[in-house]
Amino acid sequence: MSERKIRIMVAKPGLDGHDRGARVLARCFRDAGFEVIYTGCHQTPEQIVAGAIQEDVDMVGLSCLSGAHRYLFPRVVELLRERKADDITVIGGGIIPDQDFKMLYDAGIKEIFTPGASLDSIVDWVKSHIKPRA
Amino acid sequence: MNNDKDEVQRIREGDVRTASRLIRNLEDHMPEAKSTIRRIFPHTGKAHIIGVTGSPGAGKSTLTDALIESYRKQGKTVGVLAVDPTSPFTGGAILGDRIRMQRHAEDAEVFVRSLATRGALGGLSKAVGDAIHVLDAMGKDVIMVETVGTGQQEVEIMNHSHTVVVVLVPGMGDEIQAMKAGIMEIADLFVINKADRDGTRQLQTLLMAMLDMAPEFPGGWRPPIIKVENVFDAVTFKGQVGELAEKIDKHYRHLVENQLLGDRLRRKSLVEINEALSACLLEPVLRDLVSSGELERMLDKIVRKECDPYSLAEEATKPYLK
Ligand SMILES: Nc1nc2c(ncn2[C@@H]2O[C@H](COP(=O)(O)OP(=O)(O)O)[C@@H](O)[C@H]2O)c(=O)[nH]1
Ligand SMILES: [Mg+2]
Numbered sequence: 001m002s003e004r005k006i007r008i009m010v011a012k013p014g015l016d017g018h019d020r021g022a023r024v025l026a027r028c029f030r031d032a033g034f035e036v037i038y039t040g041c042h043q044t045p046e047q048i049v050a051g052a053i054q055e056d057v058d059m060v061g062l063s064c065l066s067g068a069h070r071y072l073f074p075r076v077v078e079l080l081r082e083r084k085a086d087d088i089t090v091i092g093g094g095i096i097p098d099q100d101f102k103m104l105y106d107a108g109i110k111e112i113f114t115p116g117a118s119l120d121s122i123v124d125w126v127k128s129h130i131k132p133r134a
Numbered sequence: 135m136n137n138d139k140d141e142v143q144r145i146r147e148g149d150v151r152t153a154s155r156l157i158r159n160l161e162d163h164m165p166e167a168k169s170t171i172r173r174i175f176p177h178t179g180k181a182h183i184i185g186v187t188g189s190p191g192a193g194k195s196t197l198t199d200a201l202i203e204s205y206r207k208q209g210k211t212v213g214v215l216a217v218d219p220t221s222p223f224t225g226g227a228i229l230g231d232r233i234r235m236q237r238h239a240e241d242a243e244v245f246v247r248s249l250a251t252r253g254a255l256g257g258l259s260k261a262v263g264d265a266i267h268v269l270d271a272m273g274k275d276v277i278m279v280e281t282v283g284t285g286q287q288e289v290e291i292m293n294h295s296h297t298v299v300v301v302l303v304p305g306m307g308d309e310i311q312a313m314k315a316g317i318m319e320i321a322d323l324f325v326i327n328k329a330d331r332d333g334t335r336q337l338q339t340l341l342m343a344m345l346d347m348a349p350e351f352p353g354g355w356r357p358p359i360i361k362v363e364n365v366f367d368a369v370t371f372k373g374q375v376g377e378l379a380e381k382i383d384k385h386y387r388h389l390v391e392n393q394l395l396g397d398r399l400r401r402k403s404l405v406e407i408n409e410a411l412s413a414c415l416l417e418p419v420l421r422d423l424v425s426s427g428e429l430e431r432m433l434d435k436i437v438r439k440e441c442d443p444y445s446l447a448e449e450a451t452k453p454y455l456k
Contacts, residue, residue: 033226051246055154
């Protein structure tokens, strides 16, 4: 019998190697019933996008603590657009200063979660915004 | 359907987006995917399909990654299907095999797809078989299927491949587990991975003894044992992986040269028809039982011991088996 499952990629672009947060999030998504593709640290935007397309995910969650989100997050959206895969939603998390929110939203990042956000609130956001594409 | 034909065409041209979408639709049991996979089938049969199985943490993904590199050096195109378990409690899954293979993500000739084991109704082997067909139709020269080898399900999945590689690690008691599940019988090659560890000699001796006891090997192929260690230096590791790749090729040539490929393909076809049959039979029955609410009533009856499941099943399937 047909049943859609939400598929999510959790990826860590950039140079910092602290992926504990990303792992916690991955586990949390699994516990919410999603299929999570976890790709580890030090991912380039090109690798993330190629992987997201091969895995046919509905959403990519980016986590970045290195401060390079201003470049890395928009680059992922741009590459998805180039590959005609911008129906894949991109959200971001990490240490992101308030003044960067607007430029990230403008670049096509759908939502941003900073370290204060509860895991439940992230799962709730996904549940209400991500529908597996028909 | 014109659109459908385009889809098949796009997949044959190697379009990743269309292929990954079709695999998704097959996994999700979308009705429209059924007609597409039928049209895909005539374009399959060219790839060398390699199963890689072993316990969690045995090093399967690391090996698969190294084999990808080896095949790419030979100019071959590669598809990988990596299966990880679904949590029985939440229905979710963490699919982490890509971590070890991401360096190939940008190589257009390498397609890596993770699959979760999903439901308990045994559809996994079918989903894997279908996904293999999709990668095959894309024109991949080599398709590797990585599964966690713990049970009957893996044996079924491995039957989709031409060459089965069983990865064992010294000192884990893997071989006992694998023997119970019948995985040792379907091995065409053994890898003793992490051969830097204690217990390598003992494991090798055990495997040799086990092979010595086998009454005969089909076509005279005695599964070779290859030791691999990925710790001391990259050159040694590459050499060992090269040896493994060579033996895998040799096995395929052995199948072809000794007219054994036909047997393998019949074994593969048997799983395929089995799965197709159970899908054809089970799906409509279950769909009706669920939509009419009859399934729940049946469960009630069984729980209250008013009726046994065998009679209920026979009763329920009668109308379909005229
Ligand atoms: N000591 C040792 N560790 C290894 C070797 N090969 C892989 N590993 C490690 O074993 C762990 C599991 O590897 P992975 O390929 O993900 O295993 P899988 O679960 O079978 O796919 C990783 O931490 C690897 O670094 C090896 O030859 N020797
Ligand atoms: Mg693995």
